[in-house]
Amino acid sequence: MLVDKKKLEKLAHTAKISLEEKAFADRIEADLHNILEFVAEINEVDTSEVDVMEHSQSETLRTRDDAVTESNLREEMQKDIPDSYHADGLYLVPKVVE
């Protein structure tokens, strides 16, 4: 297997995906193996003389002027989210520091 249990647990932890749901955990190891085996076909071609292509437009990505274009949108951004997500303009999450 290209991805064993230990590797899978590390990947899942990195991606913050839980493996607790049994139906998902049972099939994902085999799925990942099959997909990775399938995509490994790209190794059959020699690319030693080829540059990487990060996206299809060759021009350098633009930067914009360092100018203020929008005012504070906090109230607008929090208008339609559930009340339990925020208080006094701040987002609420489980306690991080004991």
Added chain:
Amino acid sequence: MHTKTIEQLIQGLRAKEYSSVELTQHFLDRIAKHDPAINTVITLTAEQALQEAAAADKIIGSKDAPNLTGIPILHKDIFCTQGVKTSCASKMLDNFIAPYDATVVSKLRNAGTISMGKLNMDEFAMGASNETSFYGASKNPWDLECVPGGSSGGSAAAMAARLAAGSTGTDTGGSTRQPAAFCGITGLKPTYGLVSRWGMIAYASSLDQGGPMAISSECCAHLLQAMAGFDPKDSTSVQHEIPDYLADIKRPIKGLKIGLPKEFFTEKLDTNIAKVIDTAIKELEKLGAVIKEVSLPNIHLAIPTYYIIAPAECSSNLSRFDGVRYGYRCDDAKDLVDFYERTRSEGFGTEVKRRILIGTYVLSSTSFESYYRKAQKVRKLIANEYLNAFKEVDIIASPTAPEVAFKLGAKNTNPVDMYLRDIYTSSVNLAGIPAVSIPAGFVNNLPVGLQLIGNFFAESTILNAAHQYQLVTDWHQQVPTAFV
């Protein structure tokens, strides 16, 4: 009214044969009657649409009225719509009300269109059958036991059922073209950078591109005219002069050079599909096109390359969904790690989680060079092969999909089997070039799509060939019996 093209509807509105309110109500009535069978609409904004239509009626015929004033459309639920639920067909965004409009949405509104609501799709645009949607799959109007294709399956099925004058879709590996083929409509994937991605929820940012889906090439030209254009808010948007697509598609295609990649026309191609495509190519030849064989030697590596690059970008893009600021949030988290993990595990469906994990794997330090960097190099090879082919021909033609629409549930057991559906489409996204799928016939009473691929910013060329073909054929005018 619902079988008319956008051009015919524009003329009808201007001649006061019907008002935009009447036209919009007509489509809303059709949605009420037909959508329960095909499950294409996630959110309907009927009241808002009728208000916009009433406002449109006041200016139709005046000098100030933009070209598409009063034309009712539907948006794929991947485009943010201010004040309206934008779910991406995921439980993760089931409670998300977008605080702003995507550029595509605002440009189409500025062009005068009326938005009637939001359309079903594969979750976060990851799928080729619409079956990964949190809201259940859309069905194919040609056979309700078949998939409409994906990921823009709702857009394609809604158009096949004539529920709107046009719709929007997005295409990362074939997601406007393959469902267009399965549902017998016309779907365009524009050149990367032509249509703004701002407000279009990201799946794989170097591949994603929004495009129009409608009855005909001419309808798509109308919608693209409104959607295309530079957007300073999208750093990959390209400054490119937008041609007059409507004028360009009217040119005769005598002398147009069409290439057929020998790697696409092998004994592996289904003989019935091959027959339909062959007849369509002959039709284009009758119109004056010159047919030539071309070669794309590494095209068979497009799907493996795609399924490294797209999941890598997906794993990065979807890291933003953490339950903190918006979207789904799990109950009773015991700490922050538990909060993130359960929010994401409960909020995302299986295919999305699968792609996130694949992406995390290929980006990990031990796999980065052998998978991700290698894939970026193979991507370059494939793109170069297309550019070489375009030195010899103006357009490349192929089937859009290797088969007609398959039965719901038929390909759910093996993800790789589903990925192979993108065989004729994903290389176009890797290269960043445009392609359109048009209806070209039927196999087993299900539509077959012909794909026409163009060079960078050659939307006029492919829409032109598609339009000229549609002037002498009527495949695009066929409507499934139950939806006439």
